[in-house]
Amino acid sequence: MSVCEYLESCPFFKDKIDNMPATSETLKKKFCLGDKSKCARYIIAKELGNQKVPVDLFPNQIYKAKEIIEREIKLKTKNKKFRK
Numbered sequence: 001m002s003v004c005e006y007l008e009s010c011p012f013f014k015d016k017i018d019n020m021p022a023t024s025e026t027l028k029k030k031f032c033l034g035d036k037s038k039c040a041r042y043i044i045a046k047e048l049g050n051q052k053v054p055v056d057l058f059p060n061q062i063y064k065a066k067e068i069i070e071r072e073i074k075l076k077t078k079n080k081k082f083r084k
């Protein structure tokens with residue numbers, strides 16, 4: 001495993017999110033310096049692009065990541081139907 005390539009630009013890693021959780025250092029070790037593939041922010045960035053990652057999303061909020069990705073997929077499918 002390698003450290004996350006978004007370390008330098010990630011608002012979570014750079015402590016730029018309001019109300020950072022008390023466990024933020026643990027989360028950084030677990031996700032940013034550990035297994036980025038399980039990070040909610042990372043998953044959205046890879047699936048939908050960096051611009052779709054909510055600023056205040058924490059790495060362990062995987063359920064939110066799934067919701068956001070599912071919503072985007074539905075929206076894309078809907079838009080495709082209208083274009084036909």
Ligand code: SF4
Pocket residue numbers: 004005006007010011012013028031032033035036039040041042059
């Ligand atoms: S929070 Fe996620 S996207 Fe940001 S640096 Fe850590 S692993 Fe990468």
